[in-house]
Every structure is written in structure tokens, then in C-alpha cells.
Amino acid sequence: MTKNFNFIEKLRETGLRPTKQRVKICEVLFNRDKTFHFTINDLVKKISEELNEKISLATVYNTVHALQKKGYLKEISINSDKSYFDTNTTVHHHFYDEDTHQLIDCDENEIENVNVKNNITGKKINSVEVLVRVASDNQNQN
Amino acid sequence: MTKNFNFIEKLRETGLRPTKQRVKICEVLFNRDKTFHFTINDLVKKISEELNEKISLATVYNTVHALQKKGYLKEISINSDKSYFDTNTTVHHHFYDEDTHQLIDCDENEIENVNVKNNITGKKINSVEVLVRVASDNQNQN
DNA sequence: TCAACAGTTTAGAATAATTATAATTTATAA
DNA sequence: TTATAAATTATAATTATTCTAAACTGTTGA
Ligand SMILES: [Mn+2]
Ligand SMILES: [Mn+2]
Ligand SMILES: [Zn+2]
Ligand SMILES: [Zn+2]
Numbered sequence: 509m510t511k512n513f514n515f516i517e518k519l520r521e522t523g524l525r526p527t528k529q530r531v532k533i534c535e536v537l538f539n540r541d542k543t544f545h546f547t548i549n550d551l552v553k554k555i556s557e558e559l560n561e562k563i564s565l566a567t568v569y570n571t572v573h574a575l576q577k578k579g580y581l582k583e584i585s586i587n588s589d590k591s592y593f594d595t596n597t598t599v600h601h602h603f604y605d606e607d608t609h610q611l612i613d614c615d616e617n618e619i620e621n622v623n624v625k626n627n628i629t630g631k632k633i634n635s636v637e638v639l640v641r642v643a644s645d646n647q648n649q650n
Numbered sequence: 651m652t653k654n655f656n657f658i659e660k661l662r663e664t665g666l667r668p669t670k671q672r673v674k675i676c677e678v679l680f681n682r683d684k685t686f687h688f689t690i691n692d693l694v695k696k697i698s699e700e701l702n703e704k705i706s707l708a709t710v711y712n713t714v715h716a717l718q719k720k721g722y723l724k725e726i727s728i729n730s731d732k733s734y735f736d737t738n739t740t741v742h743h744h745f746y747d748e749d750t751h752q753l754i755d756c757d758e759n760e761i762e763n764v765n766v767k768n769n770i771t772g773k774k775i776n777s778v779e780v781l782v783r784v785a786s787d788n789q790n791q792n
Numbered sequence: 793t794c795a796a797c798a799g800t801t802t803a804g805a806a807t808a809a810t811t812a813t814a815a816t817t818t819a820t821a822a
Numbered sequence: 823t824t825a826t827a828a829a830t831t832a833t834a835a836t837t838a839t840t841c842t843a844a845a846c847t848g849t850t851g852a
Contacts, residue, residue, distance in 0.1 A: 524799095525798095525799065525800070525847085525848055525849080526848085527800065527847075527848075528847090529801070530800090547838095548839085549838090563802095564801065564802045565802090566801070566802060566804090566840090566841090567800080567802070569839070569840075570800080570801080585727045585728050585729055585730045586727055587727055587730075588725070588729070588731075588733040588809090588810095589730075589809085589810080589837080589838075590730060590837090590838065591730040591838085591839085603770055603773075605770070605773065612770065615768070618766060618767050618768045619764060619766055620765055620767075622764055622780055623761065623762055624756075624760060624761055624780075624782055625759065625762075626757070626760045627745075627782075627784065628745055628747070628754065630787065631745075631747065631749075631784035631785060631786060631787065632785060632786075632787050633782055633783070633784055634783040634784060634785055635781075635782070635783045636780060636781075636782050636783075637780070637781055638764055638766075638778060638779070638781075639777075639778075639779055639780075639781065640775055640777070641775070641776040641777045641778075642769065642770055642773035642774065642775055642776060643773060643774060643776055644772065644773060644774075645772065645773065667818085667819055667820080667828065667829070668819090669818075669828090669829060669830080670818090671829085671830070689809095691809090705831095706830065706831045706832070707810095708811090708812095708830070708831060708832080708833090709829080709830055709831070711809095711810070711811080712829075712830080713829095730838090730839095731809075731838085732808090732809065733809085733810085793852100794850105794851100794852090795850105795851100795852090796849100796850090796851095796852105797848105797850090798847105798848090798849090798850100799846105799847085799848080800845100800846080800847070800848085801844105801845080801846070801847085802842105802843100802844090802845080802846090803842100803843100803845105804841100804843100805840105805841080805842075805843105806839100806840080806842090807839080808837100808838090808839085809837085809838085809839100810836080810837080811835080811836070811837095812833100812834080812836085813833085813834075813835085814831100814832100814833095814834100815830105815831090815833105816829100816830080816831075816832100817830070817831090818828080819826100819828075819829085820825100820827090821824100821825090821827100822823100822824085822826100
């Protein structure tokens with residue numbers, strides 16, 4: 509989904525009824541310039557900040573999963589206690605800021621092609637992604 | 651912790667009292683040749699298979715976290731609904747089999763050094779790890 | 793246009809992983 | 823051996839997520 513778009517048409521095209529809730533969620537997610545990395549909770553917060561209406565938590569889950577299934581969102585796992593989603597659905601690499609718990613896309617040219625020399629027999633490679641964990645310089649472990 | 655070891659001494663050295671439960675868990679985890687990737691549930695299952703005594707779930711959680719804090723275990727996130735732990739605590743890469751949900755270490759030479767050209771300013775890189783997602787060749791998406 | 797029907801929303805219950813609590817037990821230092 | 827702090831345990835609490843089932847809405851075709 510591209511920014512500044514008629515999400516009603518876009519949703520209909522992919523077989524999702526363009527309900528009020530879905531259109532609103534799409535606007536929050538896709539009407540932006542940069543990739544958006546979010547948890548369900550982040551999204552719920554954004555919705556209540558940017559919109560008047562409130563959308564039930566179940567609907568936010570339903571819609572995010574529907575959009576993911578249609579290929580408009582991608583799930584990212586960095587932290588096992590909650591799911592992150594990503595409006596950038598391409599195979600790409602991330603920085604993860606361990607201080608702020610923020611995910612940031614790597615630019616194409618920041619990491620060169622990762623070459624996997626041997627694969628597991630009988631399996632095909634679906635994706636090769638790099639996670640770069642960063643933290644502030646003055647480390648204070650306990 | 652190395653295999654075939656006196657875990658009583660090893661635990662004491664790191665300031666953990668070598669209780670019966672901890673020693674048993676260490677034996678299950680570290681008396682093996684290959685890296686062990688496991689969920690808490692996997693470990694509980696292994697314990698009840700390989701030992702007579704039963705160890706409470708709370709103690710398994712406590713011990714795994716204690717060992718992790720001391721640097722004998724590493725937490726891996728591939729799937730957001732449960733935590734994986736890894737007896738290989740070095741920075742290394744993984745294959746993740748999306749069919750069987752198995753994590754497998756990459757050999758050193760299977761992926762060459764990943765070069766991160768730009769970093770986020772003010773941050774230091776803690777780790778650079780690759781996740782290769784694989785699945786059986788005959789894909790059946792829905 | 794508008795009824796019918798499938799698809800969607802919703803509140804709330806259920807589930808599952810994990811963490812907290814608080815009483816009991818154990819390891820160890822004196 | 824005893825005192826004390828640390829660890830274990832059963833169980834309750836928490837949190838993210840999914841399920842349920844009733845109410846509601848978007849769409850289709852008469
Ligand atoms: Mn965690
Ligand atoms: Mn998942
Ligand atoms: Zn991203
Ligand atoms: Zn590993």
C-alpha cells in the first residue's frame with residue numbers, strides 16, 4: 509500500500525471489506541513516508557491519538573493479521589514478549605536499539621549481500637535477514 | 651560450561667549455590683556435544699525424560715534465567731510466542747526451519763563476515779546476527 | 793431500493809507464556 | 823550444629839494473544 513492513497517479501493521482489491529475501522533487503520537499505518545515498526549499496543553496508542561473514534565482491541569488484532577496475510581505487513585521477532593510489525597514487507601535488515609527498544613531499517617547499502625554458502629538439504633531459503641543490536645556507548649551491565 | 655564437567659564447582663565459582671535442581675539442569679543442558687536450542691517447555695520435557703526427580707516449573711525458569719545472567723545461556727527470539735535459549739553463547743548465525751520450528755547453528759564458514767558499513771550515531775554495535783529462514787521445497791501457502 | 797446474508801466488530805472470556813508471592817526447605821558460614 | 827540467606831515450590835497474578843458468540847454493517851442481486 510502506498511502513501512496518500514484511497515484505501516477503500518485498495519482494500520476492496522485485496523478482498524477485504526473497506527470498513528470504517530480498516531480504512532482508519534490503513535491511514536494510520538500507510539499514510540507516512542518512512543517505514544513504521546510497531547507493536548499492537550503502539551498502534552492502539554497511535555489510533556487513539558490520531559483519531560476520534562476508538563477501535564476495539566480485537567479489531568486491531570484482526571485487521572493487522574488480515575493485512576499481514578495479504579502481504580501489506582510483516583511480522584518481526586526481536587523480543588519474545590510481544591510481536592513487532594513492519595510496514596516494510598521486503599526482505600531487509602534492522603538495527604535494534606536495546607536502550608529504546610526501537611527497530612530501524614538498514615539502508616540497502618549499509619549491509620552488503622549476505623552469502624549463505626551451505627543450506628540445509630531439502631530446504632529452500634525463504635529469507636536471509638540481519639539483526640544488528642546496538643546500545644549506548646556507556647554500557648552499564650548489572 | 652563445558653561438557654562432562656563437575657557442575658557443582660562450576661556453579662559455585664559463579665556464585666550460584668549448587669542445588670540438586672541446578673546441577674541436574676546443568677547436566678541436561680551442558681553434558682552434550684552439540685549446541686542445544688530449547689524452549690522452557692522443551693527443557694521441562696527433557697528433564698522428565700532423562701531424570702527421575704521432577705523440578706518445578708518455577709525453578710526451571712529461575713535456573714535458566716540465572717544461567718543466562720551468568721552468561722551460560724543466550725536468549726534467541728525468532729518466534730514471538732515463546733523464548734528460545736541457546737547453549738552456544740557466542741555471536742553466531744542460525745537457520746530456522748519454519749516447518750519443524752527447529753533452530754540450527756550455522757557453521758563459522760557457512761556465512762562470511764557481515765560488514766555493517768554505517769552505524770547509528772552514538773551507539774555501539776553489540777552483535778550482528780543472521781537468521782536464515784528455510785522451509786521445505788514444496789511450498790504450500792494458503 | 794432494500795432485504796438477505798456473509799463478513800466484521802466487539803466485549804468479554806479463555807489460553808498460554810511468563811513473572812510474582814509467600815511459605816517451606818536447603819545450603820553454607822560461623 | 824545453628825543461624826541465616828538463598829533457593830524451591832505451589833499457586834496466584836500478569837500480559838499478550840486468541841477465541842466466542844452476539845450485534846452490527848457492507849454488499850449483492852431481486
Ligand atoms: Mn524477554
Ligand atoms: Mn506468531
Ligand atoms: Zn523494517
Ligand atoms: Zn545457536
